[in-house]
Amino acid sequence: MFEPVLLRNIDVPDGHRLPTYEAGGGYRALAKVLREHTPDEVVDLVKQSNLRGRGGAGFPTGMKWGFVPKLADKPKYLCCNADEGEPGTFKDRIIMERDPHQLIEGLAVSAYAIGAKTAYVYIRGEYVTAIRRLEQAIAEAHEKGYLGTGVLGSDFNFAVHIHCGAGAYICGEETAMLESLEGKRAQPRLKPPFPAAAGLYASPTVINNVETLACVPHIVMRGAHWFRGIGPDKSPGPKLYCLSGQVRKPGLYELPMGIPLRQLVEDHAGGPLPGRRIKAVIPGGVSAPVIPEHGLDVAMDFDSLAAAGSMLGSAGVIVVDDSTCMVKITTRIIEFFHHESCGKCTPCREGLNWAVKVLRRIEAGEGAPGDLEQLEMLCKGIFGNTFCALGDGAAMGLRAALKHFRDEFVTHIEERKCPFH
Known part of the structure; x- marks a missing residue:
């Protein structure tokens, strides 16, 4: 204990x-x-x-x-x-x-x-x-x-x-x-x-x-x-984890750095809501790329999460279950970054503006062939080309959603509706 x-x-x-x-x-x-x-x-x-x-x-x-x-x-x-x-x-x-x-x-x-x-x-x-x-x-x-x-x-x-x-x-x-x-x-x-x-x-x-x-x-x-002596040698010490989203016991947990993400979500936070399965987890606030369910055995420390293609960030762990549309979540996240951008950098200011327009179109059932490729092109133009990490966080999050849940984006475009709502 x-x-x-x-x-x-x-x-x-x-x-x-x-x-x-x-x-x-x-x-x-x-x-x-x-x-x-x-x-x-x-x-x-x-x-x-x-x-x-x-x-x-x-x-x-x-x-x-x-x-x-x-x-x-x-x-x-x-x-x-x-x-x-x-x-x-x-x-x-x-x-x-x-x-x-x-x-x-x-x-x-x-x-x-x-x-x-x-x-x-x-x-x-x-x-x-x-x-x-x-x-x-x-x-x-x-x-x-x-x-x-x-x-x-x-x-x-x-x-x-x-x-x-x-x-x-x-x-x-x-x-x-x-x-x-x-x-x-x-x-x-x-x-x-x-x-x-x-x-x-x-x-x-x-x-x-x-x-x-x-x-x-x-x-x-x-x-x-x-x-x-607490946690991994490269990322030691006690750590505060913020658990929220579609989980039975949301709240603030203090545990050793490096605890497996699956153990944190399923054991300490009680797992998904009754009758549901975990679809994905955002491990470090919305700046951190999403991790699909099959990747939840990763350790919650800086180096392990970076190797897994995400990051610990602020340790704001957001749980998403199988009733939730990843296109909708991604759209809301990019809308947030677009709204909060200070506007100093052209790639961030203009790139996020266009990304929001494309995502809203896809979510509304008005997506077109080539939209996903356009989103990937926008991410490439934003990432690494801004004064601060706001644009990078948005681009990484969007890239991860397109990588792990591309089928949901494709379904929205081909069926011209959201299959979840």
Whole structure:
């Protein structure tokens, strides 16, 4: 039985309040690093743990921290990406609502490691409860000396600010998020320079996801060896999986990284609804290419899913059963990406526009011979030709649907109707 780490306070009464967090060992990691470790030692510890970013890209966190120049003539910043706009994903919201001090301690330890005195939590404005709980937690932490001037009697000064977004999916992309923080229109920046060298206000900046930062205090207290002992060595640690869709027990599950997708869906989430069979699963939010039922024995980690032609992404696992039309699902997903595209890149802006028109025509029973080839051509024009991964995610998802469920698209075109509805 896996013992929860990140979700240990989720069902505890008043788990979002400081006394409850302290009673479970909260802020001991912050006290430990301030008392016993230099910033470089904390960076090395996170490198040894092989913690990889939980926001989608899976980049090694310690390596990202190491890119920040030690000597800089500008202040360093830490930014928490709490926008969580990926459909099917709700893990960060639960942490912020139920255990916000876990995030705040992770921010403080991480800021100490990289030499930052200021952190910004960029959170989507729809997360009203999470925003209120974070504001309350920041006030409690200030009052007890975990934030502010001279944290816990040390010479470390640290402040956390909350910045509310307006629900734009593109702000999940780190450089678009920085543009929004600076009061500009949220559009991805050309890289290089990377944020570690020139990020917020052209200063050295580290950007981490909520779940990533929540792992840091546990690594400090339990050690890198403990963290690497959970799951595969190349993608270790506890992981939060968001289960939704046509499954008996949807919800948020904390399990080891690398658990087989089939075990996650059938055993933990209870399998498909009565009388139904699983048709496919989207393993990492709608940016992740769909996996058909026969491929569900893949391990839920970065490398295994990449080898299987998909990705872990945000671990937003969406289950699709045999009553559902894949043409309809694919159309809705591409409509979402088209709507959320910032419009900066011509391949993304125009390519997704045409893809939506073709998909809507097919779904309406008005498809024509050559439509599928046109969709494949559009994917080729979008993929790898954009500033950020939004266009790539859309193209990969569309390609996977056409590859694994081409017969459904062909049926829509030949029979001029949807066989499911």
